[in-house]
Amino acid sequence: MANQRAASVNVLGGPLAPCSSTPLTGFYRNGCCDTGPEDRGSHTVCAVMTAEFLAYSKYVGNDLSTPRPEWGFPGLKPGDRWCLCAGRFLQAHDEGCAPRVDLAATHGAALEIVPLDVLERHALP
Secondary structure, rough: OOOOOOOEOOOOEEOOOOOOOOOOOOOOOOOOOOOOOOOOEEEEEEEEEEHHHHHHHOOOOOOOOEEEEHEEOOOOOOOOEEEEEHHHHHHHHHOOOOOOOOOHEEEEHHHHHHHHHHHHOOOOO
């Protein structure tokens, strides 16, 4: 099959939980942080946006807060859940402004980039 993807398993080894349907997230816009060969950015970390992280992301060149209606993108605000690129999450962690993470909704493929202990430090309570 042309659109075959990795099994949807989270970083804890269980089934991948949905991240967000409002706004609709995921590389495949299916509400989950699924990944596959087409997802070169590894959009696998289900994160809860904060004002600090959104400002940081904009500063490093990925403006997630400005609506882009031409792409069907509403713009994110604090409290929204979004599938982040694992590398960007790790970069934000290294800079001290990583958002909280929903481990049950974070794809296991994120572990290829972000160590589990780093994700756990930012896990939702």
